[in-house]
Amino acid sequence: MTERGELQAAVAAGVVGSEEPFRALLSAIVEVARSLFGAKASSILLLDEETDELVFEAVVGEGEEHLLGMRFPAGKGIAGWVLATRTPLVIEDVRTDPRFAADVAEDTGYVPSGLMAAPLLHGERALGVLEVLDRPEASLFSLHEMELLGLFANQAAIAVDLLLKARRAERVLAGKDDLSVVARLAAAVDALEAERREAGLQLLRDLAATLGDRRS
Amino acid sequence: MGDVAGHRWDASQAALPAWSLPKDAVDRIALPAEWPEQVTREWAFGGSTGRGARVCILDSGVEAGHPSVGELERSVVVTVDEAGEAVVAEDTEGDVSGHGTACAGIVRALAPECSLASVRVLGANFAGSGAVLLAGLRYAVEQGFDVINMSLSTTKKPFAAVLHELADSAYFRRSVLVASAHNMPVESYPWRFSSVISVGSHEEPDPLAYFYNPTPPVEFFGRGVNVQVPWSGGRRLTVSGNSFATPHLSAICALILAKHPELTPFQLKNVLYLTATNVGGGR
Secondary structure (H helix, E strand, O other), rough: OOOHHHHHHHHHHHHHHHHHHHHHHHHHHHHHHHHHHOOOOOEEEEEEEOOOOOOOOOEOOOOOOHHHHHHHHHHHHHHHHHHHHHEEEEEEEEEOOOOHHHHHHHHOOOOEEEHHHHHHEOOEEEEEEEEOOOOOOOOOOOHHHHHHHHHHHHHHHHHHHHHHHHHHHHHHHHHHHHHHHHHHHHHHHHHHOOHHHHHHHHHHHHHHHHOOOOOO | OOOOOOOOOOOHOOOOOOOOOOHHHOOOOOOOOOOOOOOHHHHHHHHOOOOOEEEEEEOOOOOOOOOOOOOOOOOEEEEEOOOEEEEEEEOOOOOOOHHHHHHHHHHHHHHOOOOOEEEEOOOOOOOHHHHHHHHHHHHHHOOOEEEHHHHOOEOOHHHHHHHHHHHHHHHHHOOOEEEEOOOOOOEEOOOOOOOOOOEEHHHHHHHHOOEEEOOOOEEEEEOOOOEEEEEEEOEEEEOOOHHHHHHHHHHHHHHHHHHOOOOOHHHHHHOOOOOOOOOOOOO
């Protein structure tokens, strides 16, 4: 038995290809967030449910080279709090929080002095955390910015959901021959030219009818 | 105690139901007629330091002995074992994120003589956090705190029914549940329940400014932007978010209940309404 939706995910993967475009979308989101808030850095952390860790999935700005792929326990620190409580949070002068410094700064040499963090919520699930680091020190935080942060987090959550679906599809393709054949079929028909393509599609329609699809 | 995994509520914990009122029982529920002609802030909490009121911080733990927090009545950590049973133990770790200390500090600043307790429901692992949250709230309700500060919520629908039951139970047992509204347009709980006092943020710098919202589900707004708070490690930070507006309202509830311990959550919410900055707060 396969999980509901896996077959469709596998087909989608066969057509769409890899997770790359979704990763690019995440990068674009953190880039815009950083730019709009005038911040020094922005990142998206994803929850790895198997290891109960948060992983830096997209990073732009200071710490970019070091942070990508870095992991830390999901029950810890400010990001952990935001994830567990599903509540956004803004903190100025993070430098004075020893936990935050210990988690991230020691490895990167980059210690932010301010942090905005919002949970990435998709339905009932918390997928990760969006962070914006070091807004300009002169500007006091306002509720308008909190709303903006929430909007970005919503957008990021949709992109993350797509990324996770693409990953699941890739796992299906890699691990299960009976499903990957469907994706290979879709990709193969997609690559055919004119007459051969029509013949291929007709073959698929006949197959669908044989399997009981009345629309065929 | 109820079973966390099975979501049972032990009916023996509740008083015998009084679902009707026989003629000869009317005298027995006579209430003291102490209400002033006009409920003012002076009447509600003038001169109150919170002394006698017990406030529970359901959060990431609280750093006891922080100069801005002081000593705690007690500090426990709640976990859920493999069988789904709640385990409550003395908390020796303190605060795992700093957030609970911030909430405790806000309450302490406004209600300097209230009793503070910490029930830590965060920090073990993320996966179990929903069940632990329920178990922690259940424990806090059973302990009969006057005010339970809940600067957190869950988006998991399966937990909503149990949370609702717990929130109602707290309401009937005279424990006021003060819960953060979500900053983002998502369905989360327990702040959406009418038996709790739900709190969003305003931008005013006055910690005693609070507004009633005539268009719920968020019922009150407290100070939640650029708030100076204590943090773990003996430090202080400037923070923003509804989770910091909530302890402002918790503290005001503690001030009122310390002065008027006879108030039920229903009456307390009325007093908050009548003394809100946009209602009668100037008087």
